[in-house]
Every structure is written in C-alpha cells, then in structure tokens.
Amino acid sequence: MKNLILYICLLGFIQMQAQESYTIDGASGELYIHEINKVTLVGSNESKLTVEVDGKLYETPEKSKGLKLINPAGYSDNTGIGLHVSKDGNSYSFRRISNKKGNRYIFHVPKGYHVHYESSSYNAGTLHINDVEAELDVSANYNRVELSGVTGPMAIHSVYGGIEAKFSSVSQEGPISLYSVYSDVDVSVPANTKANFNLKVSYGDVFSDIDLSYPQSEDGFKHLNAKKFTGLMNGGGVDFTLKSGYNNVYLRKQ
Amino acid sequence: MTDSELMAKVKQGELRFMSDIFNRHHVSIYNYFKKMTGRPSLSEDLTQTVFEKVIRSKHAYNEQSAFKAWLFKMAKNSLMDHYRSNKKMQITYDKIPEQVSFYDDDSEKLDPDLKAKVHNALKRIKHEHKEILILTRFENLQYAEAAAVVGISENAVKARVFRAIKSFKEAYYNS
Amino acid sequence: MEREEKIIAYLLNELNTEERADFESAMHADPELKQAFLSYQTSLSSLDKLAAETPSIELKRKFESFLKNEIAKPQAHQNNLRILSPLKWMGVAASILLAGFFLNQFIQDAPTNSDFNTINPEWIQTVSTGKTSERIQAIHEITDKNDLDPTILKAIEEVMYNDQSSNVRLAAVESLGQYVHQSEVQLMLIEALQKIETPIIKIEIINTLTQNKDDKAKDTFEAMLAKNDLNDAVRNELHTNIRKLENIY
Numbered sequence: 001m002k003n004l005i006l007y008i009c010l011l012g013f014i015q016m017q018a019q020e021s022y023t024i025d026g027a028s029g030e031l032y033i034h035e036i037n038k039v040t041l042v043g044s045n046e047s048k049l050t051v052e053v054d055g056k057l058y059e060t061p062e063k064s065k066g067l068k069l070i071n072p073a074g075y076s077d078n079t080g081i082g083l084h085v086s087k088d089g090n091s092y093s094f095r096r097i098s099n100k101k102g103n104r105y106i107f108h109v110p111k112g113y114h115v116h117y118e119s120s121s122y123n124a125g126t127l128h129i130n131d132v133e134a135e136l137d138v139s140a141n142y143n144r145v146e147l148s149g150v151t152g153p154m155a156i157h158s159v160y161g162g163i164e165a166k167f168s169s170v171s172q173e174g175p176i177s178l179y180s181v182y183s184d185v186d187v188s189v190p191a192n193t194k195a196n197f198n199l200k201v202s203y204g205d206v207f208s209d210i211d212l213s214y215p216q217s218e219d220g221f222k223h224l225n226a227k228k229f230t231g232l233m234n235g236g237g238v239d240f241t242l243k244s245g246y247n248n249v250y251l252r253k254q
Numbered sequence: 255m256t257d258s259e260l261m262a263k264v265k266q267g268e269l270r271f272m273s274d275i276f277n278r279h280h281v282s283i284y285n286y287f288k289k290m291t292g293r294p295s296l297s298e299d300l301t302q303t304v305f306e307k308v309i310r311s312k313h314a315y316n317e318q319s320a321f322k323a324w325l326f327k328m329a330k331n332s333l334m335d336h337y338r339s340n341k342k343m344q345i346t347y348d349k350i351p352e353q354v355s356f357y358d359d360d361s362e363k364l365d366p367d368l369k370a371k372v373h374n375a376l377k378r379i380k381h382e383h384k385e386i387l388i389l390t391r392f393e394n395l396q397y398a399e400a401a402a403v404v405g406i407s408e409n410a411v412k413a414r415v416f417r418a419i420k421s422f423k424e425a426y427y428n429s
Numbered sequence: 430m431e432r433e434e435k436i437i438a439y440l441l442n443e444l445n446t447e448e449r450a451d452f453e454s455a456m457h458a459d460p461e462l463k464q465a466f467l468s469y470q471t472s473l474s475s476l477d478k479l480a481a482e483t484p485s486i487e488l489k490r491k492f493e494s495f496l497k498n499e500i501a502k503p504q505a506h507q508n509n510l511r512i513l514s515p516l517k518w519m520g521v522a523a524s525i526l527l528a529g530f531f532l533n534q535f536i537q538d539a540p541t542n543s544d545f546n547t548i549n550p551e552w553i554q555t556v557s558t559g560k561t562s563e564r565i566q567a568i569h570e571i572t573d574k575n576d577l578d579p580t581i582l583k584a585i586e587e588v589m590y591n592d593q594s595s596n597v598r599l600a601a602v603e604s605l606g607q608y609v610h611q612s613e614v615q616l617m618l619i620e621a622l623q624k625i626e627t628p629i630i631k632i633e634i635i636n637t638l639t640q641n642k643d644d645k646a647k648d649t650f651e652a653m654l655a656k657n658d659l660n661d662a663v664r665n666e667l668h669t670n671i672r673k674l675e676n677i678y
Contacts, residue, residue: 035318072258072262072317073318099398116561118595120316120319121402122398122402122405122406122407123398123407137594137596139596152562155565155596155597155599157595157599157629159628159632160662174563174565174566175562175566175569177565177596177600181629181662182662202636245632269496272496272499273496276492276496280484280489281481281483281484282481284482284484285481285482288482288484289479294482294484297484298484301488302488305492306495307658309496309499310658311658313626314658331658368475371475372475375472376476387476391473392479405661416438420433422473423472426472427468
C-alpha cells in the first residue's frame with residue numbers, strides 16, 4: 001500500500017515536470033543552440049518546435065527570491081525554463097543563462113528546421129540526436145555526439161568528444177561530414193547506401209565491413225596513402241567525410 | 255561593473271579598465287601562486303605575467319565564460335610554463351624555508367604552529383591535490399570553475415577534492 | 430558510499446537532510462566513526478583558516494606602470510572579425526569581380542585556365558545565404574574544379590574568416606589546404622593561424638601547414654608556443670606537429 005502511494009506521488013511528480021516546456025509555432029526555421037551543456041534533439045512531426053526540461057528544473061536558491069538571474073550580455077530567462085530565447089525573423093537562438101550545471105533540454109525539432117549547435121564548455125554533456133531529419137550543423141569542443149535515425153545533410157565536429165552515428169538512410173541532398181580530433185568516429189549506414197566516403201586519419205586507422213571501390217587517380221595510379229583516401233559505396237553518391245585526428249574511424253553497414 | 259563588463263571594455267581597447275580588474279583580482283592570483291610555490295617574489299613575478307597576458311589575450315576572452323575561471327586558467331598555465339622552463343628549480347622549491355611568510359599578516363587566524371603544520375601538509379601531498387584544495391577551499395572557486403581551470407570534468411573535480419581532503423588529512427597528522 | 434567518503438561528503442555539505450541525520454546518529458552510536466570524523470574536521474578547518482597574504486606594494490606599482498605604457502602605445506590594428514552580412518558579401522563579390530575584370534584585361538594571354546566567371550553571383554549568393562551544407566558544397570566545388578586563381582583564393586579566405594558556421598570555415602581551410610605548397614596560400618594560412626581563435630580551425634591549419642615540411646611552419650609554431658596563452662588542444666597540436674616536422678615521429 002505504502003508503495004502504491006509512493007508510486008502515485010511519483011507519477012504526479014513526473015506529470016508536473018512534463019509541464020515545464022516552451023513552444024514556438026511553425027514547422028520551419030533556423031534553430032541556434034548556444035552553449036547549452038546538455039541537449040537532446042528529437043525529430044518531430046508536429047508543426048511546432050518544443051523545448052522541454054528533462055527532469056526537475058534547477059531550483060534557484062532561496063535567497064534569490066524577488067531577484068532576476070542576470071547576465072552581462074543582457075540575457076534573462078524569458079522562456080520560464082531557465083533559457084533565453086531571441087528571435088530574428090524565423091531564426092531562434094537559445095542560450096543558457098545560469099553558470100550552474102543545469103538541466104538537460106530536449107528539443108523536439110520539425111523536419112523543416114536547420115539546427116545549429118555550438119558548445120565550448122568543459123561541462124558539456126553528450127549531445128543526443130535522435131530521428132532528426134533536419135539539417136545539422138554542430139560545433140562542439142568537449143561533447144560526445146551520438147546520433148541515431150538520422151539522414152544528413154550534416155556537418156559535425158568535436159575536438160575532444162567522439163562521434164557515433166547510426167543512419168536510417170543517407171540523404172543525397174548535401175554533404176555529410178563527421179570529424180573528431182581526439183576521439184573515434186563510428187558510423188553505420190544501410191547496406192544500400194550510395195556514397196563517396198572520404199576517410200581521413202592522422203594517427204589512427206580505418207576499419208570497415210563495407211566493400212568499397214577505390215577510384216584510380218587521374219594519373220592512373222592507385223592511391224596508396226592509408227591516411228587519406230576515398231572509397232565508393234554502391235558506385236558512389238553523396239560526399240561523406242569521416243575524419244579523426246588521433247583515433248580510429250569505424251564504418252559499418254547495418 | 256561586473257568582471258565580464260570590464261573585460262568587454264578592455265577588449266574594445268579601453269585599457270584603463272584593466273586597472274579595476276587588477277585591483278579586484280591580483281591578491282587572489284598572488285595567493286594562488288604563493289600557496290602553490292611558497293615563494294613571495296616569484297609569486298609576484300608570476301602575478302604580473304598573468305595580468306600582462308590578460309591584456310595580450312583580451313580578444314580571446316569570451317563574455318559568456320566565467321572570468322574568474324579564465325583568469326585562474328591563465329595563472330595555472332603561467333605556473334606550468336614556469337615549471338617547464340625551470341625544470342631543475344622545481345626540485346629545490348620544497349627545500350626553501352617558509353618562515354618568511356609565516357609572520358606575514360594572518361597570524362590572528364591560525365597560530366604559527368598550526369600554520370606550519372598546514373603548510374607542511376600541503377607540501378607533502380600531490381601537486382594536483384594541493385592545486386584543487388587551493389582553488390576550491392582557499393580561492394572558493396565553484397566546481398564548474400575549477401573544472402575549467404584544471405581541464406577536467408566537474409565530476410572529476412569532485413572526486414579529486416575528496417581524494418585531496420583525504421591525503422591532506424593524512425599528511426596533516428603525520429607531519 | 431565508503432565511511433571516509435561519507436565523512437567528507439558530510440563536511441562538504443553534500444548530504445541531503447535525511448542522509449545527514451542518518452550520519453549524525455551513526456556517529457553517536459559509533460565512537461570510532463566520531464573519532465575519524467573529528468580528525469577530518471580538525472584538519473579541514475585548519476586548512477580553511479589559512480589566510481590570504483598581501484603582496485608587496487611593489488607589485489601594484491609595477492603593474493600600474495606597465496599599464497600606463499600599454500595605454501600610451503598606439504592601439505594595434507583591431508582585428509575584430511565579424512560575420513559578413515549578405516549585403517557586405519555582395520560588396521566583397523563586386524570588388525572581386527571588378528578585380529577579376531581588370532586582371533583579365535591585363536593578362537589576357539596569361540597561360541591560365543582559370544575563369545573569372547566561376548565566381549558568379551549565384552555562387553556568392555549560395556555561399557552567403559545558403560544552408561550550411563550548400564555553403565560547404567559550394568566551397569568544395571569551386572576548389573575541386575579550379576586551378577589556383579587569386580579571386581577564388583580571396584573568396585575562400587573570406588569564408589575562412591567570416592562564415593558563421595565553424596564547419597563551413599573548416600571546409601574553407603581544407604580547400605585552401607590543396608594549395609598549401611603555393612607560398613601565397615602558405616602565408617595566408619600562417620596569418621589566419623594567428624588571427625583566428627576557434628580551436629578546431631587552428632588545429633586544421635596547423636595540420637595543413639605541416640604538410641609542407643618546411644621551416645616556415647615550424648618557426649611559426651614555435652613562436653606561437655613561446656608567447657600565446659593557448660588552448661590546450663591547440664598547444665598539443667603545435668607540439669605534435671613540431672615533432673613531426675623534426676621527423677621524430
């Protein structure tokens with residue numbers, strides 16, 4: 001009985017949390033996410049962008065009652081969920097305003113959006129990107145980036161964090177590039193993918209279970225350089241660059 | 255004005271605001287070096303270097319990041335650079351007597367015997383432990399700020415603080 | 430949580446109300462735990478009583494005089510790189526096209542298969558207002574198809590400094606990298622290495638310059654290590670590439 005009551009309280013608690021969100025109407029636009037440490041991007045079929053707080057919203061200290069969280073750049077919490085949003089046409093920029101570690105934010109992103117994520121903080125957590133068909137532009141320093149159910153086009157780099165990506169299909173609309181300086185890049189694509197894989201490693205190796213064909217260069221010689229080469233999958237297709245400075249590149253088929 | 259606002263002015267070329275930044279922070283930066291090395295004049299030199307670097311690297315400062323962490327990061331790098339270029343001297347540090355500083359100005363808070371005990375314990379623990387104790391206990395940096403200075407995650411800072419307190423306690427009672 | 434960790438967590442005020450109460454009652458019941466707790470508490474409070482020391486007045490004097498000199502110096506050319514608006518870009522484009530036009534008049538017989546029409550307004554439009562992937566594609570296409578051409582070079586340089594996405598700027602460095610054996614491109618990249626702050630761009634430029642295996646790159650790297658307050662990753666990259674240039678790897 002005691003457990004049941006606890007369970008019901010817990011359910012109520014979870015529901016209360018689910019109310020902490022912020023919505024922008026419209027199925028397309030530019031989404032900029034600046035320096036928010038913990039972010040999950042999820043694809044959405046709705047014609048609105050929703051930002052949701054994962055878990056309980058970070059509580060401001062008792063002493064701050066009646067005061068506003070301020071920031072030298074003039075940002076304040078105008079979303080009610082601890083973020084600042086600014087609007088320019090149909091472009092929306094979200095910023096973190098507290099120095100505290102803070103929450104994970106879940107962005108439900110419609111297909112018609114282009115998403116730009118930027119982070120340079122030591123405290124940045126893994127960036128999760130699930131089932132997002134929107135175009136992605138990610139510039140990270142410490143974050144690990146994990147993608148699943150994605151299609152491209154996308155350009156993603158992280159200095160320290162690794163990149164793991166599971167593609168549901170590979171869009172031929174524009175180039176795909178995944179680059180980590182210090183960690184590995186691990187990618188799996190469907191077996192029928194058509195792509196030109198540009199594979200670049202400085203100190204690591206490239207591993208794959210895909211039959212790639214290696215085009216001859218114009219002078220008739222095969223490229224023997226194992227640090228930088230191009231391999232075509234199913235006769236070639238969209239430009240798909242995988243690059244790691246000090247670690248390995250893994251390319252798998254599903 | 256906040257530190258960030260002052261830095262924004264400095265960045266725009268209004269160097270006179272550097273004077274406020276120096277007044278606000280030079281004592282804590284000096285104390286970071288002093289507690290790390292135990293040497294007053296070296297600590298003054300390094301403090302000077304840090305503030306000269308702030309002017310030189312003003313364009314690299316990003317208003318979004320915490321100024322204090324940025325400043326201490328620069329202090330840490332200056333100390334590392336100093337160690338690197340004076341590898342031989344590093345060994346002699348610990349042999350330099352601390353007496354001079356004992357009579358400085360803080361005798362009211364801690365009697366000289368206890369103070370010597372704290373200093374001796376700090377000398378005997380690992381460099382990284384000493385550093386994290388000075389940053390978090392003495393300079394009152396938040397874990398996130400200390401993480402940025404040391405270049406490890408916030409969780410790693412927390413774990414390091416725990417280990418540092420443990421090894422400090424052992425050194426404190428075994429000195 | 431192990432016993433000692435619990436003590437430290439208690440002292441650091443990291444336990445919640447319930448845990449604190451539990452810990453306090455455990456301490457009452459267990460004299461050994463209490464003893465261990467007291468030894469932590471005593472040593473930590475001695476540490477916390479360590480007071481700030483005051484530097485000599487000489488430090489302040491020295492810095493003030495340094496600052497005075499700095500203020501007296503004429504301000505170096507401000508190198509605040511901005512994001513170019515499309516309008517501004519059209520300006521750049523116009524000057525490029527104009528330069529191209531005049532250059533064409535002068536060197537009509539020049540043995541070059543570069544074609545100034547390759548920088549057409551449509552390309553400029555894509556590179557200034559297109560989606561990220563379109564801008565990257567545009568950068569790749571123009572360098573894949575064309576020989577080294579001053580106008581193209583200039584355009585790519587603009588992108589390397591000014592595009593708002595560091596992924597596009599990265600693509601610009603990669604494209605310029607194909608021409609790094611040309612001394613003007615090498616100089617362009619050496620200049621950019623010092624002006625651009627973004628670590629990933631710096632790292633890319635360092636690796637690109639290393640391909641040339643000449644002393645100019647090594648000297649630049651060493652000079653940077655000597656003076657700047659560098660990002661750790663950039664510092665590491667400089668060290669690695671200096672060693673690479675010295676053939677230690």
